[in-house]
Amino acid sequence: MSTVTEAAEGAGPDGTRAGAPEPPAAPARPKRALRQLGRNKLAFTGGVIAAVFVLVALAAPLIAPYDPARADFGSALAAPGPDHWLGTDDLGRDQLSRVIHGARASMQVGVLAVALAFVVGVPFGLIAGYYGRFADSLVSRLTDTLLAFPFLVLAVGLAAVLGPSLLNATIAIGISLVPQVIRVMRAETLRLKHLDYIGATIAGGGGDGTVLARHILPNAASALLVQATVGVPTAIIGEALLSFLGLGVQPPDPSLGVMLSSAQPYIAAAPWMAVFPGLAIVAATLAFNLFGDGLRDVLDPRGVTR
Secondary structure (H helix, E strand, O other), rough: HHHHHHHHEOOOOOEEEEEOOOOOOOOOOHHHHHHHHOOOOOHHHHHHHHHHHHHHHOHHHHHOOOOOOOOHHOOOOOOOOOOOOOOOOOOOHHHHHHHHHHHHHEEEHHHHHHHHHHHHHHHHHHHHHHHHHHHHHHHHHHHHHOOOOOHHHHHHHHHHHOOOOOOHHHHHHHHHHHHHHHHHHHHHOOOOOOHHHHHHHOOOOOOHHHHHHHHHHHHOOOHHHHHHHHHHHHHHHHHHHHHHHOOOOOOOOOOHHHHHHHHHOOOOOOOHHHHHHHHHHHHHHHHHHEEEEEHHHHOOOOHOOO
């Protein structure tokens, strides 16, 4: 009791006791983190390719050489050449323009679905990890129920219920990513809440809101950032699958999954219809995964070179 009283008397305005252990510093300063990331050639390459995909998605209307929905039956199934660098599809639509706009749709779903998963999953993970007991049991059981279904199966089921559209595909993929976000946030909260500076903040009169918002959440940001880089490629694959099955982007709007679906009858006569959108999906997902692995190594406090 006397210890708590002394701690409260020496507490600062933010609820942290004077002389108490400070919150752990960021595992690596920005310049050091960038140097470490630059030394990891695979992660650096992945980051560059991921950045290119983001820029292409943002500038798609400006850099696409043709209207992706404009049909030219006189140029149907044209092989790659000077006029159409990636060839045309069965309706004479420029493949390069459709890949560019398809990457835009993929990045849109990737970013928005991950954002939705974080908005829903982070608060539940915080509550479960910090308060424990009934809250933890309830959230964990719900999370385990969702995790019992494979990600793609859950996404397809939700999209089928919501109806085919890009918005509904984004919602379905975002909800399917929620369990992973909850698990990461819960694990980080369980790890952080037992550290000395958290105990000192509570002893000094800091409320739950102060602990969660000013200490636990900021110090869990590294793990959440890595989870985001893992979630984006998962969402890209999910969007491609849903669009391939007719549950995502609807023709004639371009999507990498729609392009692969349209290419099936022409795989022998016009293989470029499937090869280029397939390569775009592989490149995007591999780039984000490599960048995420490198980012995890940089932000992991145990892996920082002193």
